[in-house]
Amino acid sequence: MKSAPFEYARAASLDEACALLAKHGDSAKLIAGGQSLVPMMAMRLVRPAFLVDINEIAALRFVTVEKDGARTGACARQCAVERDDALAARVPLLRQALAWVGHVQTRNRGTLGGSVAHADPAAELPLVARVLGAKMILRSAKGARTLDAGKFFAGPMSTSMQPDECLEAIHWPAWGEGRTGSAFTEIAIRHGDFAVVAAAAQVALDPGGRCTRAGLGLGGVGGTPLAFPEIASRLVGAKLDDEAIDGAASDAAKESDPGSDLHATKEYRRHLARVLAARALREARDRAMAA
Amino acid sequence: MSERLYAIEVEVNGARRAAEVPVRMSLVDWLRDELRLTGTHVGCEHGICGACSVMLDGEPVRSCLMYAVQANGHRVTTVEGLAKPDGSMSALQDAFCETHGLQCGYCTSGMLIAAQALLDANPDPTGEQIRDAIGGNLCRCTGYQQIVEAVELAARRVRAK
Numbered sequence A: 001m002k003s004a005p006f007e008y009a010r011a012a013s014l015d016e017a018c019a020l021l022a023k024h025g026d027s028a029k030l031i032a033g034g035q036s037l038v039p040m041m042a043m044r045l046v047r048p049a050f051l052v053d054i055n056e057i058a059a060l061r062f063v064t065v066e067k068d069g070a071r072t073g074a075c076a077r078q079c080a081v082e083r084d085d086a087l088a089a090r091v092p093l094l095r096q097a098l099a100w101v102g103h104v105q106t107r108n109r110g111t112l113g114g115s116v117a118h119a120d121p122a123a124e125l126p127l128v129a130r131v132l133g134a135k136m137i138l139r140s141a142k143g144a145r146t147l148d149a150g151k152f153f154a155g156p157m158s159t160s161m162q163p164d165e166c167l168e169a170i171h172w173p174a175w176g177e178g179r180t181g182s183a184f185t186e187i188a189i190r191h192g193d194f195a196v197v198a199a200a201a202q203v204a205l206d207p208g209g210r211c212t213r214a215g216l217g218l219g220g221v222g223g224t225p226l227a228f229p230e231i232a233s234r235l236v237g238a239k240l241d242d243e244a245i246d247g248a249a250s251d252a253a254k255e256s257d258p259g260s261d262l263h264a265t266k267e268y269r270r271h272l273a274r275v276l277a278a279r280a281l282r283e284a285r286d287r288a289m290a291a
Numbered sequence B: 001m002s003e004r005l006y007a008i009e010v011e012v013n014g015a016r017r018a019a020e021v022p023v024r025m026s027l028v029d030w031l032r033d034e035l036r037l038t039g040t041h042v043g044c045e046h047g048i049c050g051a052c053s054v055m056l057d058g059e060p061v062r063s064c065l066m067y068a069v070q071a072n073g074h075r076v077t078t079v080e081g082l083a084k085p086d087g088s089m090s091a092l093q094d095a096f097c098e099t100h101g102l103q104c105g106y107c108t109s110g111m112l113i114a115a116q117a118l119l120d121a122n123p124d125p126t127g128e129q130i131r132d133a134i135g136g137n138l139c140r141c142t143g144y145q146q147i148v149e150a151v152e153l154a155a156r157r158v159r160a161k
Helices: A014-027 A037-042 A078-083 A085-090 A092-098 A104-109 A112-118 A124-132 A229-233 A242-255 A266-290 B027-034 B091-098 B108-121 B127-133 B145-160
Strands: A007-010 A028-031 A050-053 A063-066 A069-073 A135-140 A143-148 A153-155 A166-173 A179-188 A195-205 A211-219 B005-012 B015-022 B053-056 B059-062 B075-077
Touching: A014 A028, A014 A050, A014 A135, A014 A166, A028 A037, A063 A085, A069 A085, A069 A112, A078 A092, A078 A104, A078 A112, A085 A092, A092 A124, A092 A179, A092 A195, A104 B053, A104 B059, A104 B108, A112 A124, A112 A166, A124 A153, A124 A166, A124 A179, A124 A195, A124 A211, A179 A266, A195 A266, A211 A229, A211 A242, A211 A266, A229 A242, A242 A266, B015 B027, B027 B053, B053 B108, B059 B108, B091 B108, B091 B145, B108 B127, B108 B145, B127 B145
Parallel strands: A007 A050, A028 A050, B005 B075
Antiparallel strands: A063 A069, A069 A166, A135 A143, A135 A166, A179 A195, A195 A211, B005 B015, B053 B059, B053 B075
């Protein structure tokens, strides 16, 4: 359980990290919190020849709450985001999801950017990014570009980032609607583990209680976290009663593409997808009603 | 095999420790094998069991999920750093003894670090907050109940002072 040998550099700035990636290309890997990368290196599932440490780049640790959402630097620690009340008020789904992420010790070290860039299809933060339509701000020595979460996640543990690109920041959009509620729920083998299936939902209601906007997503039932914008848009205009919610949850479960493994069969995952999607939508609706 | 060494300087339990380490040496291996601070235990070595918990700049982290080189310039507290300056046990350590919060002792140093970090931040935790704070630490002896009792007892005693 020891990592294979590698070369190491502690980058002092984002420019330096990008320059190192440009120089070493495919053989280099960024390390942020290391809570997924280090165990994978210890088990020798990955053997990067060069590790670029971005933990000490203070400029990547910011958390700013803006009018239209929140912006987090790639190295913002999960614990710092979890404790930020202003951010939780603007983008509540983030704190709701972080309650399911790992444990105190891993959240103290783990970063938002690391979790998103690791792109585990059952991880909580990539699912939040998908449901909210987060924007990934990428940087390389050649310049910057912004990718939508929908284009960012390419498959299990893989993203559309180029080998010379570094995730610089994530923009988490907030909805402008007044009565908005969101919810995150999951089933895991033990609390803190990656989910067997996870569901996230956000809804906005008009004063009469009709849905004006909805978002729904599922993790653990496909190669990437899945969002269901068409199913969610069919909820717009409806009273979010049990029939409407159960219908949307059932449609989302049908569209999902789960696999079987040691922990759960695909049939069980599809069942969980339906149940958890409905639970998340109900809880989001109840929060919106109370807002 | 000769590996390139990296110079590091880390404050460990209040003392500055300078060393040259191979880059792939984990923080826990450096603490145990080089500094001989064997109170921190190595359990699963991949971030599941919590036995290797130490405080990094006052916050609990898993020392098997960090390379020693990454601790350069930071402050580390191990279980050895929890005892009072005269070497006698802390209120939390006493409470673990009194409530039988340990049996084999393998998880204990990690439990102590997790619980002390909780009490530092929150001197009056609820049972649920205690369970959440030690949720990342596995114990195979106690069934956890006595550990929760130990943290409650220590919190009561520290508050009464």
